[in-house]
Amino acid sequence: MEKVYVIGHKSPDLDSIAAAISYANLKNVLEQTNKYIPARAGDLNKETKYLLEKLQLNNPELLSEAKGKNLILVDHNEFSQAVEGIEEAKIQEILDHHKVNFQYSEPIYFTIKPWGASCSIITQMYFDANIEINKSLASLMLGAILVDTVITKSPTCTDKDKEIIEQLAKLADIDDWKNYGLEIFKVRSSVSELSAAEIIKSDYKDFNFKAGKFGIGQVETVDLSEFDDRREEIIEELEKIRQEGGYHTVILFITDIIKEGSLFLVSTQDPEGIEKALNTKLDDNQTYLDGVISRKKQVAPKLTQFFDN
Numbered sequence: 624m625e626k627v628y629v630i631g632h633k634s635p636d637l638d639s640i641a642a643a644i645s646y647a648n649l650k651n652v653l654e655q656t657n658k659y660i661p662a663r664a665g666d667l668n669k670e671t672k673y674l675l676e677k678l679q680l681n682n683p684e685l686l687s688e689a690k691g692k693n694l695i696l697v698d699h700n701e702f703s704q705a706v707e708g709i710e711e712a713k714i715q716e717i718l719d720h721h722k723v724n725f726q727y728s729e730p731i732y733f734t735i736k737p738w739g740a741s742c743s744i745i746t747q748m749y750f751d752a753n754i755e756i757n758k759s760l761a762s763l764m765l766g767a768i769l770v771d772t773v774i775t776k777s778p779t780c781t782d783k784d785k786e787i788i789e790q791l792a793k794l795a796d797i798d799d800w801k802n803y804g805l806e807i808f809k810v811r812s813s814v815s816e817l818s819a820a821e822i823i824k825s826d827y828k829d830f831n832f833k834a835g836k837f838g839i840g841q842v843e844t845v846d847l848s849e850f851d852d853r854r855e856e857i858i859e860e861l862e863k864i865r866q867e868g869g870y871h872t873v874i875l876f877i878t879d880i881i882k883e884g885s886l887f888l889v890s891t892q893d894p895e896g897i898e899k900a901l902n903t904k905l906d907d908n909q910t911y912l913d914g915v916i917s918r919k920k921q922v923a924p925k926l927t928q929f930f931d932n
């Protein structure tokens with residue numbers, strides 16, 4: 624029997640971990656030729672830790688070096704995102720829902736679907752093979768799909784994901800999956816123990832525009848008021864990052880996933896330009912934009928249009 628590690632990307636999110644656990648289990652049920660071992664390429668994040676403990680599921684084995692090992696990659700297909708030593712590992716199979724950026728010297732099993740989560744694809748495989756999904760596994764996979772699809776609000780959520788969410792909720796004995804999703808997001812987005820700098824940098828990207836360098840961070844919350852007494856401190860930190868990093872503008876936008884809008888906290892050389900670009904008025908370096916939730920599809924394009932032309 625050969626050992627095969629089923630592993631998600633570095634900085635694993637809930638979908639990566641849940642996919643490793645659920646797919647290794649499915650393979651072990653379907654095949655008796657190899658031993659499939661769920662693994663992870665890094666530390667668990669908050670909501671993953673929370674859910675594994677709550678559901679009393681084992682933490683996948685940490686694989687810090689994959690050289691010479693047999694692997695199935697889940698939830699990613701790019702070497703840049705994969706475990707250390709991937710170049711010298713034996714990849715047997717890939718299962719993913721991201722854009723394809725993969726080349727390999729041999730033919731392998733390759734499953735890609737444009738669905739909202741890797742766990743949606745795996746759930747469908749359980750259904751197709753008529754393999755039972757127990758309550759804790761259903762709860763785990765449901766949680767992963769709800770996080771990846773932002774409780775079905777993300778533009779990446781398909782009708783198939785919605786159908787699978789309903790089916791998993793039944794198997795997990797969860798009456799209100801929206802509420803279950805919110806419970807996970809509350810754990811995920813709790814910022815009470817984070818510093819202002821950690822909040823800003825938790826999901827942060829640089830953009831080089833003609834007008835100068837921009838830094839844009841985003842965090843999600845289910846309750847904006849959680850940030851009420853942190854706003855000034857965050858703006859001071861944005862100011863510091865801007866001065867020290869030679870930025871034109873540094874923004875943190877805090878997205879309320881219930882209200883589907885974002886509070887923007889801004890430090891900039893050009894407040895009037897920002898107001899024009901985002902079509903808003905800044906009040907004390909702050910503004911709330913209803914309906915704006917995506918950096919990639921909404922915020923960055925507006926800033927590019929104004930500051931990179």
Ligand SMILES: [Mn+2]
Nearest residue numbers: 638698740741
């Ligand atoms: Mn995913």
